[in-house]
Amino acid sequence: MRLTRRGVFVLVAAAVCYAAGELAGYPLFRALAGIALGAVLVAVAVARFRPKVEVGRTVHPDRIERGKPALASLTVRNVGTRRHGGFAAGDRIGTETHGVRVRPLAPGAEATYHYELPTAHRGRLEVGPLVLNRPDLFDLARGERTVGGTARLWVYPRRHAVRPAQAGHPRHHHDGPITDPPLRGSADLQVVRQYVVGDEVRLLHWKATARTGQLMVREYADPAQLRCTVLLDTRPAAMTPAVFEEAVEVAASVLFASASAGQHCRLITTTGTDTPVDSGLRVARTVLDELCLVTQDAADDAPLLAAPLAAGRRPGGVVLVLTGMEADLGPARRWRPDTVIRLGARQRGVSAGAGTIVAVDAADAAAQWNSLLAGTA
Structure with a gap:
């Protein structure tokens, strides 16, 4: 609970009136001081009243592409034994607050309120908690209390219609891709792990099972699995x-x-930051979550590719580099990227060398990427 500016002014005025009444001997000033002090005390009592409510919140959908609509649903339930007369509240949305006017509720009754969430900017948005605010009639004091938990809204970057990356298939432990015919199956042992229900019995590794006392299975790498690596500056x-x-x-x-x-x-x-994922829509969300939070947090003089990664082997499949117009690739050249997309051009149609796309924005880059892959298909 806290006094508003108006409440502080009335309290100071009450003290001044009382002092003036005592010094000048005017009962009217003392009466005015008593009235003002009483108003402040009543305001404090009203503001300290806190309705007993429970709050539930849902965000639908919880992951959305930037610019598309997302809705928050707020349910307020009166868990007290008395009817409350309604109150003002604010639902926090990141650093902002959405005002909610909760109507009077009987004991056990509930009300649901819906409002749209801001999705203009990429990022993770914290929604909640609800801040109860009960001012008095003259706004002399306010009492605030937070109730309910929070929900998260992931605002993904906007996606453009592009072709998937295309590359040859790595042949076992040999360097370099092949394209025809694609390999099916492999004898390349990737890992020996503990058996889980659903694994094929023929893949049991008996020596490891005898050594550990647990059923162990062999997991093989599939050389026909296409791969795509994106290096973001x-x-x-x-x-x-x-x-x-x-x-x-x-x-x-x-x-x-x-x-x-x-x-x-x-x-x-x-x-x-290195985020490898398998294929499929479910695991693609992991990469999109990472892109939802990524920022320009590197030092200006840092190399485009971190030294430990640059010293390692080149990833299999397609390697795509995303950077600016004048940025130096540096150690990233060791990976021999298949395509370098440079963004920030002032006009479309800027000529570029083989394997390089110079684009104005994401839409321009997507169009050129699709044209490039269509020409190699």
Whole structure:
């Protein structure tokens, strides 16, 4: 509970009137001081009253593409034994607050309120808790209390219609891709792990089972599995914030399309964030969650590709680099990227070398990417 500015002013005025009444001997001033002090005390008593309510909140959908609508549903239930007369509340949305006027509720009754959530900016948005605010009639004091939990809204970068990455198939332990015919099956042992229900019995590793006392199975790598790796430049000097958002959209578009097409995908940033995922829509969400939170958090003088990664082997499949117009690839050249997309061009149709796309924005980059893949199909 706290006094408002008006409440503080009335309290100071009461003290001044009382002092003036005592010094000048005017009973009217003392009466006015008593009335003002009484109003403040009543306001404090009203503000301290807190209705007993329970709050439930849902966000639908909880993951949405930037710019598309998302709805929050707020349910307020009176769990007290008396009817309350309604109150003002505010539901927190990130750093902002959405005002809610809760109507009077009988004991056990509930009311549901709906409102749209802001989705103009990429990021993770915390919704809630609900802040109960009960001001008095003259707004001399306010009592605030938070109730209910929070919900999260993931605002994904906008995705464009793009073709999935195309690459040859790695042949076992040999370097370099092949294209025809694609391999089916493999004798490359990837890992020995504990048996889970549903594994094929023929894959049981008896030596490991005897050694550990638990059923162990062999898991093989599939050389016919296409792969796509996206290296995103997160150096502030490489791109302006607006251009960086376009680059994030391109990364989300390519990775989502490739994962949906059955490819294993991998997102790498300048700071060394490395997010590998399997194929499929379910695991594609992991990459989109990472792109929802990615920022330009690398140092301006940092290399595009972190040294530990640059020293390792080149990832299999397609390697795509997303950076700015003048950014230096540096150690990333060791990976021999298949395509480098440079964003931030001032006009469309800028000529570029083989394997390089120069684009104005994400839509332009997506169109050129589709044309490039259509020409190699």
